[in-house]
Amino acid sequence: MSSGAEHNLRAKAEAKIRERSQAIQNLTLEESKSLLHELEVHQVELEMQNEELREAQHRLEEVRDQYTDLFDFAPIGYLVLNEKAIIINSNLTACDLLGIERSYIIGKPFSAYITNGESRTLFLNLRKAFETGILPSFEIKMKHKSKGEFTVLLQGTITKNKISESTVCRVSLIDVSELKKAEILQLQHKSLQKEKEKIQEYLNLAPVVFLLIDTEYNVQLINKKGCDLLGYNSIEILGKNWLNNFISLADGKGSILSYKYIKNENGLLNPNFESFLKCNNNNMPLMSWTNLTLLDENKKYIGTLIAGEDITERKKLESRRQKYTEELEDIVAERTKELKEALQQEKIINEMKSAFVSMASHEFRTPLTSILSSTILIEKYNELNESTKVKRHVDRIKSSVNQLTNILKDFLSMEKLERGIVTTSKENFTLKVLIKDIIEDLHWMFKENQKINYVEKGSIEVFMDKKILRNILINLISNATKYSQTDIQITAFIKKNVLFIEIEDRGIGIPENEQKYLFTKFFRAKNVSNIQGTGLGLSIVKHYVNLLEGTITFISKIGEGSTFKLAFPLCP
Known part of the structure; x- marks a missing residue:
C-alpha cells in the first residue's frame, strides 16, 4: 500500500475515535481496561492484516510485472x-x-x-x-x-x-518473411534438383562423356557414359579433382605435357585438347575434349561444362589411313614411274615397230629384187649358153631365199613364243656335233677370211632340247658374224652340272645407253641401222633361254666387241 493511502486511512480512523471519545469518558476503570485490551488486540490484528495485504500487493505487482514482461x-x-x-x-x-x-x-x-x-x-x-x-x-x-x-x-x-x-x-x-524466403529457396532448390535430374537423364543418354566441374576443377556432375568409361560409380567420382585424378598428361610418346597444354594463364581450360584418360581398369583411352566456360550474370567464372569423345579407335584408324595413304602414295609414285617407263617403252616399241616396218619392207624388197633381177638375167644367159654366169645368179637367188626364210622364221617363232605354244622336247646329243652343223649351215654368211673357233673343255654330252638350243646358237653366231669382220670365238664347258657357252666377237659393240633395251622386241641399236636385221632375234633368244630355264648375259663395249654368256642347268 502506498504512503498516501495509509495517511487517508489514519485520518478516517482518528475522526471516528473523536466521535466515540464522549462515550468513553463515562466508562468505569474496569470497562476502560477491557476496552483498551480489545483495542490492543484489534491493533495487532490490523497490523497483521496490513502486513498480509502488503505481501499480497507485492506478489500482485511481481505477477503483473511478469505478465507485462511476458506480453511485451x-x-x-x-x-x-x-x-x-x-x-x-x-x-x-x-x-x-x-x-x-x-x-x-x-x-x-x-x-x-x-x-x-x-x-x-x-x-x-x-x-x-x-x-x-x-x-x-x-x-x-x-x-x-x-x-x-x-x-x-x-x-x-x-x-x-x-x-x-x-x-x-x-x-x-x-x-514469416525469412520462412517465406526459405520456402522459396526450398522450392527453387527442388526445382533445380528436378532440372538437374532431368539434365542427368538426358546426359545419360548421350554417347559421349559429359561432366560439370567447379572453379577448383572438382567434379559436380557426370553422365553414365563417363562413369562406364572410367570404371567408377558417380559417388566415387563426384567431388574429386578432375585434372589430378583422371587426366593424364602423357603424350603417348614417352613425354609429359605441360599444364599449359590444357589450361591458360587464367586457369580456364582450353576450348579443345586431347589427352589420355586414367581409368579404374588401367585402360588409358585417348579422348578429345571440348570445354565450355560457364559465367554468371556478372561475368564471373563459376565452372566448366566438358564433353569428351573416345577417339582411340579413330586415331588408330587415322594412323592406319595415314600409313595406307603414304604407302598408296608410294605405290602411286612407283606405278607412275612404271607407267612413265611403260609409256616410254611403248614409245620406243612403237618407234621400233615403225623402224621394223621400214626395215621389213627393205629386207623383203632387197632379196625379192635380187631374185627377180637374177631370174631375168638367167633367162638371157640361157639363151646365150653362158652357164657360168647362170650359176652365179642361182647362188644369189638361194641366198635371197635364205634371207626371206630367216625373216619368216623370226616372225613365226616370236608369234608362237608370245602365244605360249612352244614346248620343249629333250634328247641326248653331242654339243660339238651340233655346233659343227650350225657353222656349216651359216658358212654362206661368213665374210672373207672370217672363221669360227670352237673350244670345248672335255667331251660334252647333254640331255636337253636340241632344236631350241640350235635356234639360240644360230641367232647369236649369225649376229656375231654379221656385226664383226674378224674371227668368232665359241667356248663351252660344264661346271657343277651347269652348261656354259660363251660367244665372243670383236665387232662394233653395243652402245652402253641402249644395252638395257637389247632383248626388247623390234629393238635395233642405232649403230646397226645400215646392217640387215629384224630386231626380233635377241628377243626370241631370251624367250628360248627362259624355256630352257637358263640365263643369258652379255658384256659389250663400242669398238671392242661383245661376249654373250649362256648358262643352262643340266639334269643330274
Missing part, C-alpha cells in the same frame, strides 16, 4: 483490436515489427500498417471473426517504418474485456 517481450507480436480494427493495446515486439513506438500505435487503425490491397482481406476476416468468435490464421503483408514490406502470419481469438465488457480481438503477429 514475447517472440511474436500481440495486438488487441476492437470491432473497428482500432489498436487498443500492443506489445513491444509488435512495435518493433512495425518500427514505431507504442504510444504512436495505440488508438490507430490496424489498416494503417498493412500494404495497399490487403485492407479488404483484413476487414473481411475480422468481421467474420467477431461474428463466429474464431479468427483463422492467414498471411498478410505489413509495412515497417523504414525497412519496407514484410509478411506476417496473423491469427487470434475473440474475447470480452472484463473491465469495459466490450468484445475485442486478440491478435498474434509472426514475421
